[in-house]
Amino acid sequence: MEKNQNALPAKAGETKKLIKALAGDTADLxxxxxxxxxxxxxxxxxxxxAGSLLINEILSAPLSEIISDESIKGGEQTVxxxxxxxxxxxxxxxxxxxxxxxxxxxSGFCIIVCDGCSKAIAAGTQGFASRSVSLPIADQSVYxxxxxxxxxxxxxxSAIRRRMKTPxxxxxxxxxxxxxxxxxxxxxxxxxxxxxxxxxxxxEINGIKLDTVLSCGYIRPFVEKGYSLTLFxxxxxxxxxxxxxxxxxxxRIAILTDGTPFAIIIPAFFSEHFITPDDxxxxxxxxxxxxxxxxxxxxxxxxxxxxxAASVFEPEGFAFKLLLNLYSAEESSQFPLGTExxxxxxxxxxxxxxxxxLPKAVGSAVSIVGGLIIGDAAVKCGIISAPLLxxxxxxxxxxxxxxxxxxQTSIIRFIFIIAGSFAGMTGLACALAVVTANxxxxxxxSAIYTSPIIPVDIQRIKNVLMRxxxxxxxxSKTKADDKGAxxx
Amino acid sequence: xKKLSGRYSVILMLAVSIPPLCLTPRAGGxxxxxxxxxxxxxxxxxxxxxxxxxxxxxxxxxxxxVIRTRSLAAVWxxxxxxxxxxxxxxxxSENYSGHFIGxxxxxxxxxxxxxxxxxxxxxxxxxxxxxxMMISAxxxxxxxxxxxxxxxxxxxxxxxxxxxxxxxxxxxxxxSLSEASSLYILALGKKADLNARDILKYLTxxxxxxxxxxxxxxxxxxxxxxxxxxPVFEIAAYxxxxxxxxxxxIFMMILTLLCIMKTGTEFSAVKLSIRELTDETGDYN
Numbered sequence: 001m002e003k004n005q006n007a008l009p010a011k012a013g014e015t016k017k018l019i020k021a022l023a024g025d026t027a028d029l030x031x032x033x034x035x036x037x038x039x040x041x042x043x044x045x046x047x048x049x050a051g052s053l054l055i056n057e058i059l060s061a062p063l064s065e066i067i068s069d070e071s072i073k074g075g076e077q078t079v080x081x082x083x084x085x086x087x088x089x090x091x092x093x094x095x096x097x098x099x100x101x102x103x104x105x106x107s108g109f110c111i112i113v114c115d116g117c118s119k120a121i122a123a124g125t126q127g128f129a130s131r132s133v134s135l136p137i138a139d140q141s142v143y144x145x146x147x148x149x150x151x152x153x154x155x156x157x158s159a160i161r162r163r164m165k166t167p168x169x170x171x172x173x174x175x176x177x178x179x180x181x182x183x184x185x186x187x188x189x190x191x192x193x194x195x196x197x198x199x200x201x202x203x204e205i206n207g208i209k210l211d212t213v214l215s216c217g218y219i220r221p222f223v224e225k226g227y228s229l230t231l232f233x234x235x236x237x238x239x240x241x242x243x244x245x246x247x248x249x250x251x252r253i254a255i256l257t258d259g260t261p262f263a264i265i266i267p268a269f270f271s272e273h274f275i276t277p278d279d280x281x282x283x284x285x286x287x288x289x290x291x292x293x294x295x296x297x298x299x300x301x302x303x304x305x306x307x308x309a310a311s312v313f314e315p316e317g318f319a320f321k322l323l324l325n326l327y328s329a330e331e332s333s334q335f336p337l338g339t340e341x342x343x344x345x346x347x348x349x350x351x352x353x354x355x356x357x358l359p360k361a362v363g364s365a366v367s368i369v370g371g372l373i374i375g376d377a378a379v380k381c382g383i384i385s386a387p388l389l390x391x392x393x394x395x396x397x398x399x400x401x402x403x404x405x406x407x408q409t410s411i412i413r414f415i416f417i418i419a420g421s422f423a424g425m426t427g428l429a430c431a432l433a434v435v436t437a438n439x440x441x442x443x444x445x446s447a448i449y450t451s452p453i454i455p456v457d458i459q460r461i462k463n464v465l466m467r468x469x470x471x472x473x474x475x476s477k478t479k480a481d482d483k484g485a486x487x488x
Numbered sequence: 489x490k491k492l493s494g495r496y497s498v499i500l501m502l503a504v505s506i507p508p509l510c511l512t513p514r515a516g517g518x519x520x521x522x523x524x525x526x527x528x529x530x531x532x533x534x535x536x537x538x539x540x541x542x543x544x545x546x547x548x549x550x551x552x553x554v555i556r557t558r559s560l561a562a563v564w565x566x567x568x569x570x571x572x573x574x575x576x577x578x579x580x581s582e583n584y585s586g587h588f589i590g591x592x593x594x595x596x597x598x599x600x601x602x603x604x605x606x607x608x609x610x611x612x613x614x615x616x617x618x619x620x621m622m623i624s625a626x627x628x629x630x631x632x633x634x635x636x637x638x639x640x641x642x643x644x645x646x647x648x649x650x651x652x653x654x655x656x657x658x659x660x661x662x663x664s665l666s667e668a669s670s671l672y673i674l675a676l677g678k679k680a681d682l683n684a685r686d687i688l689k690y691l692t693x694x695x696x697x698x699x700x701x702x703x704x705x706x707x708x709x710x711x712x713x714x715x716x717x718x719p720v721f722e723i724a725a726y727x728x729x730x731x732x733x734x735x736x737x738i739f740m741m742i743l744t745l746l747c748i749m750k751t752g753t754e755f756s757a758v759k760l761s762i763r764e765l766t767d768e769t770g771d772y773n
Contacts, residue, residue, distance in 0.1 A: 115589070128686065180663070260742045307648070311737075313737070314737030314740075316737075317737045317738070341764060355565040384654075419597075423594055423597055423643075424737070425737045425738070425740050426581070426594050426598070426740065426744045427597060428592075429740075429741045429742075429744035429745040430598055430600075430601040430739060430744065432623065432741075432745060433605065433745055433748040434601050434604050434605075434751060436616055436623065437604060437605045437608060437612070437613075437616040438750075439619075440612055440615035440618075440619050441608045441615075443612070446613065450615060450619065453622075454618045454619050455618065456618075
């Protein structure tokens with residue numbers, strides 16, 4: 001590793017040997033050796049990473065010219081003339097160490113090494129195949145932009161820049177992963193994002209000691225250090241460039257990772273999970289109605305099965321007629337109520353998990369098998385009661401209303417079911433207190449996760465249930481510590 | 489050191505005020521007189537708070553009077569909290585189970601939940617208190633709206649068999665439970681500059697809560713009172729709820745939630761008081 005950082009040898013032959021030794025004669029290494037007036041000139045590239053058409057377009061003319069020009073003598077002169085006069089390329093740099101040369105080479109740059117010069121030229125000829133821009137799959141919108149991020153960080157940076165032409169928009173590129181050398185970009189708007197927060201994130205990313213960083217999931221635990229045991233996360237993921245721009249506008253920081261079509265937005269707030277890009281197209285009254293509905297759905301998805309499981313301890317709470325109906329339905333079941341609720345909820349989670357990763361054509365079959373066949377058969381066999389099917393259907397549908405936090409919803413639901421079936425309403429109250437405390441304890445980067453609901457901010461709490469009017473948006477100049485809730 | 493805002497302190501105080509108020513109607517007796525007792529419990533509380541404010545003015549940690557007063561307060565809080573926690577949890581767990589194992593499990597669950605809240609920072613505890621307050625208030629309002637159809641004004645009874653006993657019961661229920669603990673935390677941690685206005689604000693809100701909660705709790709839970717007539721409830725008594733008829737379980741849930749919160753805050757008070765007495769630097773965070 002220490003040898004890797006050594007300065008580049010002045011002889012091209014030695015450089016070639018060193019590269020081959022370091023790369024271990026890898027099959028994807030292309031080294032073209034040209035004769036430059038008796039000395040050798042190497043054109044090195046990685047197959048598939050550098051585009052051959054780009055190499056021809058950018059390098060063939062300058063190289064022919066430099067080789068044929070008799071007035072240019074010696075390696076130093078050749079390299080400086082090539083770099084300063086002939087090579088017209090937006091992304092070019094001198095490389096002085098083997099380590100940097102290898103990183104650039106396998107990032108898609110084309111390396112030009114000349115005999116007699118201890119400097120090489122790296123020309124940006126990246127031309128690897130990548131997925132084209134398509135619909136955001138996990139973050140869909142009906143009326144909003146239909147463009148999502150891709151796996152290429154450069155494409156993602158351009159997608160944000162296209163929407164934010166301000167010179168105050170900053171992208172800081174950091175390489176993470178000892179072996180993967182993955183490009184990671186910290187993105188923020190100068191003057192809006194908190195400086196302390198930026199330097200903290202920069203420090204955390206620079207401190208990553210992993211060998212490989214293959215997706216944003218590898219970065220996330222480091223930037224939200226100290227929150228490994230919390231149910232919710234102080235950051236959130238988005239697949240939409242417009243969501244990132246909205247967040248940057250209110251002083252948030254975005255982190256892009258090469259190889260992932262998702263950006264991390266930090267800090268995030270609980271109330272943001274109930275906001276969608278479509279809210280800015282719809283009428284405010286309708287948006288308010290939908291947001292209330294979403295909060296109600298969250299309550300149903302998390303608490304409802306727990307309350308039902310706990311009701312076995314307090315049956316007198318039900319209205320008499322309803323109690324009789326439930327009792328007669330429960331009579332056919334073989335298991336205690338709490339166990340039944342657990343069985344059905346586990347079944348729901350299995351079906352959901354099976355449906356997520358299956359091809360679309362098979363996915364619908366899973367729902368038919370799960371919902372109709374297993375559900376119906378389980379009731380007929382007396383494993384579960386019929387009212388439970390209504391409960392699970394309602395719970396599942398409600399959890400789909402806020403897909404961003406469906407994982408957390410599932411965990412909370414299980415906590416409440418176990419607590420409710422174990423110790424009734426008292427257990428439910430204990431679980432509720434612990435879950436509430438767990439959520440309220442989060443205050444990453446001085447931003448309180450439950451803000452603006454807790455602590456109550458009269459000015460901003462109305463934005464949780466109602467969309468901020470564009471008139472108000474014109475006036476707002478927010479910072480990260482303003483804890484804006486309108487970042488999508 | 490971060491300062492705890494006045495809003496937080498009030499919320500924290502409110503959160504710890506409700507459980508004893510909820511407990512009082514269950515004690516039975518004449519509700520009006522009991523309420524009078526609870527309201528009069530504000531008076532000694534105000535005296536305690538004023539003393540605290542004066543102690544707080546002595547910021548010199550090495551001052552002997554300050555050290556002795558705070559040590560005494562810490563011991564008092566520790567003692568009161570221990571006794572109160574046991575009594576409160578026994579009351580709740582008895583409602584849950586007749587068997588000692590069931591009672592033990594419930595009490596254990598509640599203590600663990602309180603300890604978890606106490607393990608958080610003071611700001612996180614204050615936020616949790618506020619969240620618990622909001623959840624309780626929302627459930628309470630839903631319960632009242634839902635219960636209105638079933639309300640029976642037989643609960644509001646004016647005559648009393650033992651007026652002095654009812655007043656004393658209310659006084660003990662409302663006042664003996666160490667309400668000052670939250671303010672004590674604030675004073676210890678130098679989180680808020682307590683002054684007479686803060687105390688007045690606290691007492692006013694507490695009095696309002698007493699009146700609001702008492703009235704609603706009497707309507708829903710007060711089984712002990714006998715008949716009294718009010719036209720609105722007479723009309724409402726003809727209709728029946730479609731989903732729920734009795735609200736004891738929901739009431740019990742709110743009570744448990746608030747008790748956990750109160751105990752969690754009390755544990756925090758103990759934690760802070762011990763830390764202050766053992767930390768010579770005076771930086772308790």
